[in-house]
Amino acid sequence: MMNIELPASEVQNFDLFINSFRKKLASLFRTEYDYNTLSLNRGLPPSFLSEIMDMKPLSVAIPESYGGRGAIVKECLSVLSAASYESLSLSLIFGINIALFLEPFAKYGQVGIKDDIFKQFLENKAMGGLMITEPDYGSDALNMQSYYTEQANSYRIKGEKHWQGLTGAADFWLVAARRKNEQGELVRDIDFFLTDNSRAEQQIEVKERYNSLGLYAIPYGLNHIDVEVPAAQRLLPESTGLKLMLDMLHRSRLQFPGMGMGFIKRLLDESLQHCKTRQVGGLPLREMDAVQFQLSRIQAAYTICSAMCSYGSKVSSIEQDVSGNGIDANSVKALVTDLMHESAQIALQLSGANGYRLDHIAGRAVVDSRPFQIFEGSNEMLYTQVAESVAKLMRKRKERNLLRYLKTYALTAHAAPYFAKSLDFDFPEQPKKRDLVTLGRIIARIICFDMVLVLQDAGFNRELVDITCQHVRMDVDMLMGQLVSNNGAVALMDYEEGALWADFV
Template sequence: MNGVIEHIDFDSYISSFRKHLYHIFREEFDYSSISLKRDFPAEFLSEIMKKKPLAVAIPKIHGGRGVSVKECLGVLSAASYESLALSLMFGINIALFLEPLAKYGNFSVQERVFKQFLENNAMGGLMITEKAYGSDALNMKTGYEQIADSYKIKGEKHWQGLSGAADFWLVTARKYSANGELTRDIDFFLTENKKSEQHIPMVERYNNLGLYAIPYGVNPIDVVVPEDQKLIPESTGIKLMLDMLHRSRLQFPGMGLGFIKRLMDESLQHCQTRIVGGNPLLNIDAVKYQLARIQAAFTICSGMCAFSVETSGIENDLASMSIEANTLKALVTDLMQESAQISLQLAGANGYRLDHIAGRSVVDSRPFQIFEGSNEMLYSQIAEAVLKLMRKSKESNLYQFLNGYTNSNMSASYFKSQLDFNVDSNISQRDLVTIGRMIARVLSFQFVLKMNGFNSELVEITRQHMLMDLNMFLGQLSSKNTANPIVDYQDNSDWMKFLS
């Protein structure tokens, strides 16, 4: 087994893996039919896992390929070219289970668990979210207490990807203090589902709109785990969680790249072969604009992948890298959804089918803008973090600050007229979101510029589209929109009463 995993160079491995997936999805099985059903069939998933894709996130000392970010992103991208759901399944395992375990787990526990992944195709996931505390993780109510050499954990989680399917979980909980209150910090515990005292059931399965292959539901927690299955933070559990979530967000472009590339390839082919009025769709100017939007998204995502490889290895502490991590997650998922919507529009009526690549992509990519932090929240956090740095440096002009910021000092000058304004300290939250969207594009274009030798025509397409986006956002800021919803809107709002 190790001869297959360890001693083949990655270029050969990923090429073989892509061919393997192509064969399974398009020749051996009828994926159009599979995609309409809940869960991947066991035989189908077993064939996929024969190439041991999760070995990329397992250290070499335990028989894996070594937890290389480049290899992890390569596997995610190869998977998402065929299926976004498969890529998310891998992403959950890699970023939210295997990497945290490799960095913070007890060595003997790592050895035992990683062996199950390599030899028996085990799966793992992360449990944070609770019904009343979605993005408010610091107020979670799942608690634990130490009893001799074990920990007793009790609570409830939901919307965990791979609910009822994962063999192992990392479960978050807060410690009960002497007075019965929950402490502020958060700890992580590994549970093994096949052991009765550690089993976490799924008592209700959600009927999720897309991503049919991923089961989600409600999970009551009432388990006892041995002492060595608690992750060991380098400082606090909250910093461990931030390091893990930021690393996960920095790997979203891996899932995004293959997905966007597939939509780009399918849309280009369709627009070259679909004849309307005696000419291919590709000759229509509005169509050219839409295709260029997808190509700009592909280029931005490529730059993000390059940045992630440079920065997000498990040897790095990412707890403080909120601006870049939130930028990659929020912008790439917006671009994924926009690319899917464009692809569906270009495909016409045929695209509006759940078994069509475009239709499926619209519903499958939509939740990416919500989970691991809704994008509006992340854009707001990007702006708040930048404004905090601006205040610290006594700078009020956004362009002046970004022109000197490490990850925008090359790109800011391309957009000077769109960024050359002072930011009010009393800015509204809706404007914070808009400024966050602007900052994310400036930073991401720099990641593109840093890829020396990358296709210059794609870079120019991207520059023009980022410029257009920034002009649009500047217009939103200039509009000074303060409109608020009316709760009791029924008064004088029935149009039938206003006919002459």
């Protein structure tokens, strides 16, 4: 793991950069534009977005050798956090550009084209995105049907992709496809290609724009791909394309907390302020015990997300190979997005009737945070993978007791003793899929609380850590209750026979 020590002057430069960025965003979203009105419209006004991009926020994800700030993870996450404090949609726009385009391109792109591409981002406010998901395959990326054939000095790529953020708006795309061999079959491995929408032969056709439920600032849709790109625009994996994809997706998942950080902090700040000033029966809301419980839940989410940001800053730089970091990456992505949505639900509840408005911070937060639990791997799938991966490691060690194993596992060794009573059981030999999801939820919480303890050792607020410990213990106990309930209920496909209540009155 690389630890890059920056000179004091560079640290100061970034402090000035990020503080200026925060102030400008606050002015744009709260003074210069009526964002409550903007939030009801599809897309961001070009002049509004242009003012944001004038500050060169994406420079944080571009290497210094190409004129950027150096692709330092701490800086990338700070920009994502600053953006999500004002707008989750804006932060996701940056997240797509940083984690799903600029970082993988910086790592795997061919040197001959990097100067020009990075220049477009720094000087012409270009944007980029990633195309993996297909209409018939969703999370089943290994069976994607988009394919490419090799020409003399180029590649021909054909297929369909959908639900790509920035559909029709990105200038550049990284497109995933499988090679079609001479027998007309698609090989198992996956390759990635850069497309440039400014060139006619590389333009990707938008067949349909989706009316997404939330995240109005980001266009989504269905894309038809029939393009030809030069050989220099193929990404070069260090081994296989599958490993490249895992490295890219795990890095993105480890950096999700950057988007969650500002979002959760804004909900916490708004909720605390509301509960200080809102009177019920002559008393401020904050003096009600049930309200204190809800506020402390958001503070626990804030603390866990802070620890995730610290962890991601240390382990997810482009110099590091995170293709094997499935357990921690999946734990972080799934848990932080669950915490984001829960925090939004609490903020909405505390806001009362006013919160149930799309142009209210809490109402908008509920709708905008919900898809984070689905895209880049649904949380149920990721929790399942966490549990399956830990079970595999336990089998290799010939250890069945979860507590004993987690006490020795690098990602949980600090945290496991805090949950000794709950975790002292044998991992099921053949658990149901629903139980794997529950086990994954438990393990993910232990992994992420371990990150909290590391952050506490570095000097983080101990009272917030104590609050967080109480909530994580409660969550683990509740999940254990769910696990031991042995709920085997399955849905009835033909359920209406004998099930009309009026027949029994």
